[in-house]
């Protein structure tokens with residue numbers, strides 16, 4: 645199911661056919677370093693991840709992490725979307741791309757569409773993001789998207805310290821004359 649379209653990209657719901665892509669992305673060194681090792685090592689485990697992660701979120705919330713595809717080739721190059729965690733007051737944006745597709749503005753293009761959609765279609769006034777303290781690339785991307793760094797947080801005592809960002813819905817840039 646196509647959810648959003650941008651100039652170069654299509655964002656759609658993950659299906660079990662995306663298992664090979666998930667297996668590759670979740671074992672990429674960048675994912676493991678900055679997001680964590682989900683220990684997804686087989687196609688079977690990748691299908692479980694899709695069922696228990698993105699697909700569960702679509703069923704429960706109507707949104708979730710989406711597959712990002714290139715319009716030109718139809719190839720899946722990354723994931724981007726919203727998560728809702730018990731540990732945060734508002735939804736947060738997540739993104740990750742295969743390394744051969746970074747440095748081309750695709751993460752920015754898909755994230756901007758997700759944030760607009762969160763404001764416009766889902767009525768969210770504030771969207772959060774969390775990154776590892778040393779994930780400077782993500783921090784730069786978030787700031788370019790209009791998010792601002794808020795503070796460091798720890799989900800559980802002794803756990804890794806993370807950076808928390810927020811993006812508020814922009815106020816109207818004009819006033820309507822009566």
Ligand SMILES: CC(C)(COP(=O)(O)OP(=O)(O)OC[C@H]1O[C@@H](n2cnc3c(N)ncnc32)[C@H](O)[C@@H]1OP(=O)(O)O)[C@@H](O)C(=O)NCCC(=O)NCCS
Nearest residue numbers: 674675678739740741746747748749750751752774775782
């Ligand atoms: C974080 C991550 C998604 C950022 O990806 P990215 O491709 O660098 O992000 P952007 O889409 O903003 O691309 C910006 C780069 O594209 C370049 N670019 C090229 N064409 C562009 C275009 N048309 N529009 C915008 N930028 C363009 C920019 O100059 C910039 O290059 P630079 O990094 O050399 O300065 C990626 O590094 C990643 O997947 N990391 C591993 C997982 C991860 O850390 N996820 C986040 C956890 S919080």
